[in-house]
Amino acid sequence: MHNRSTACCISILVGLLVVSVPASAHHGVAAYDMKTTLALKGTVTSFELRNPHSILSFDVKDDKGNVQHWSVETHNPRALVDLGWTKESLKAGDEVTVYVHPAKNGSTVGYLVKVTFGNGKELLPSAPE
Amino acid sequence: MRNRFASAIFLTVVALLSSSALLTRTAAQSEGTKGKAFDPHDLSGVWYGYFPGRGAVKVSGPGTADKKGSIRGLLYSSPEPTLTPWAEANLVFHEGVSHGPHQVATGAYPGQDCDPIGVPALHSEPNPMEFVQSPGRIVQFFEYHREWRTIWMNEQHPQDLEPTYMGHSVGKWDGDTLVVDTIGYNGKEFVDIDSSHRMSDAFHLVERYKRVSYDDMELSMDFYDPKAWGTEAAWKGVRRNYKFKPDWKLQEYYCTKEEWGDFDQKILKPAASVK
Numbered sequence: 001m002h003n004r005s006t007a008c009c010i011s012i013l014v015g016l017l018v019v020s021v022p023a024s025a026h027h028g029v030a031a032y033d034m035k036t037t038l039a040l041k042g043t044v045t046s047f048e049l050r051n052p053h054s055i056l057s058f059d060v061k062d063d064k065g066n067v068q069h070w071s072v073e074t075h076n077p078r079a080l081v082d083l084g085w086t087k088e089s090l091k092a093g094d095e096v097t098v099y100v101h102p103a104k105n106g107s108t109v110g111y112l113v114k115v116t117f118g119n120g121k122e123l124l125p126s127a128p129e
Numbered sequence: 130m131r132n133r134f135a136s137a138i139f140l141t142v143v144a145l146l147s148s149s150a151l152l153t154r155t156a157a158q159s160e161g162t163k164g165k166a167f168d169p170h171d172l173s174g175v176w177y178g179y180f181p182g183r184g185a186v187k188v189s190g191p192g193t194a195d196k197k198g199s200i201r202g203l204l205y206s207s208p209e210p211t212l213t214p215w216a217e218a219n220l221v222f223h224e225g226v227s228h229g230p231h232q233v234a235t236g237a238y239p240g241q242d243c244d245p246i247g248v249p250a251l252h253s254e255p256n257p258m259e260f261v262q263s264p265g266r267i268v269q270f271f272e273y274h275r276e277w278r279t280i281w282m283n284e285q286h287p288q289d290l291e292p293t294y295m296g297h298s299v300g301k302w303d304g305d306t307l308v309v310d311t312i313g314y315n316g317k318e319f320v321d322i323d324s325s326h327r328m329s330d331a332f333h334l335v336e337r338y339k340r341v342s343y344d345d346m347e348l349s350m351d352f353y354d355p356k357a358w359g360t361e362a363a364w365k366g367v368r369r370n371y372k373f374k375p376d377w378k379l380q381e382y383y384c385t386k387e388e389w390g391d392f393d394q395k396i397l398k399p400a401a402s403v404k
Contacts, residue, residue, distance in 0.1 A: 107402060110400075
């Protein structure tokens with residue numbers, strides 16, 4: 001749980017994503033490592049399009065079959081719907097890769113960067129540059 | 130009779146053209162809005178405060194990112210002045226801060242427990258606001274938390290202000306810029322969403338709204354807080370950009386303890402816990 005190296009991260013992209021760092025309302029983003037992006041391949045367990053922030057939850061299985069449960073926050077409905085998201089954008093059982101700025105403290109929570117599907121479709125919480 | 134009728138039509142047309150010319154002074158149009166006339170003194174309608182990176186507005190130049198990866202660098206063109214010892218002792222939320230001074234206060238944040246957020250922190254939210262202009266006042270409605278305030282035009286601040294969350298705002302036009310001056314805060318609100326400290330009750334905010342095209346409005350803010358930063362220092366040039374959304378209608382967005390409690394449990398507390 002606390003050792004992220006056991007997670008099924010297919011890659012770690014380190015870089016300063018200056019142009020794609022939207023704000024997280026209320027509480028800022030300093031609890032997250034905004035310079036690190038994890039790519040987590042997993043299965044959606046729920047997607048809550050809601051205030052104050054939408055939450056995507058998913059399970060990530062490592063090579064040994066251990067499952068980590070992740071919950072990542074993203075924008076509220078106003079911002080996401082403006083970008084074409086709906087409550088049905090992500091459904092339980094969807095196999096996805098979730099790109100996340102992880103919590104600095106190692107918890108399996110984070111800040112959503114984007115979601116990709118096997119067919120190449122992407123969901124972005126921010127408009128592309 | 131016919132002459133009088135023709136004269137009336139002529140005068141009406143002249144009046145309409147004159148008022149139109151006055152009301153639709155065109156300014157330099159940003160790309161994509163060329164040809165759209167606008168009245169720089171008419172800010173009525175819904176505006177969306179985009180963050181850099183949301184595709185609509187980019188901010189470049191100094192402070193586009195800071196070493197801590199904080200979004201603060203994206204919003205502020207100048208660094209925050211050094212806090213006074215009094216401010217360190219009285220305004221900073223030390224408890225629960227696990228990421229160093231002046232990073233997020235994990236045990237406290239703007240709007241915690243659905244407390245009012247107020248201005249200027251509301252400008253940090255990627256949510257729309259609406260100006261409603263009426264004689265002698267401009268009312269500003271923020272969708273987020275359903276907070277609002279009145280900007281009293283061409284008035285002075287009262288001498289005996291009762292401190293409030295929103296403070297007391299007076300406005301005036303300086304050319305095509307709406308200058309809003311706010312004092313009278315109760316000192317219970319954060320300066321911005323990414324701050325670990327509150328403003329003091331001496332906080333003084335100056336906002337400058339300038340509609341630069343039909344679609345775009347720029348906001349520049351200067352923060353003064355002699356208790357927080359001393360009498361000589363100020364935090365100037367804090368910027369936001371707003372996009373005009375004439376077709377948008379503000380939606381209901383109350384803060385409720387139930388929704389925030391759930392979010393706290395699922396996200397905030399795990400992210401803030403000490404490992």
